[in-house]
Amino acid sequence: MKTTVEIADELLDEARKVASREGITLRAVIEAGLRKEVRERRRSKPFRLRRATFRGRGLRPELVGASWEKIRDLTYEGSSE
Numbered sequence: 001m002k003t004t005v006e007i008a009d010e011l012l013d014e015a016r017k018v019a020s021r022e023g024i025t026l027r028a029v030i031e032a033g034l035r036k037e038v039r040e041r042r043r044s045k046p047f048r049l050r051r052a053t054f055r056g057r058g059l060r061p062e063l064v065g066a067s068w069e070k071i072r073d074l075t076y077e078g079s080s081e
Helices: 009-022 026-043 068-075
Strands: none
Touching: 009 026
């Protein structure tokens, strides 16, 4: 399949040098790089954020129904800006 992609000039120059040095085509270098990248990405697990909860009783009673701005302001109360 033919497709068009933009590659940084410096990277393309390096890929051409590799191809020339190894006596292979630029296409072979690009395909090998894509295969390696696809294989590595397929192997890696997607990022999962660990559960980071704490023991507590939830929101303070006086903040139930409060706006996010009020909660935020209380969070930073007393800290230097």
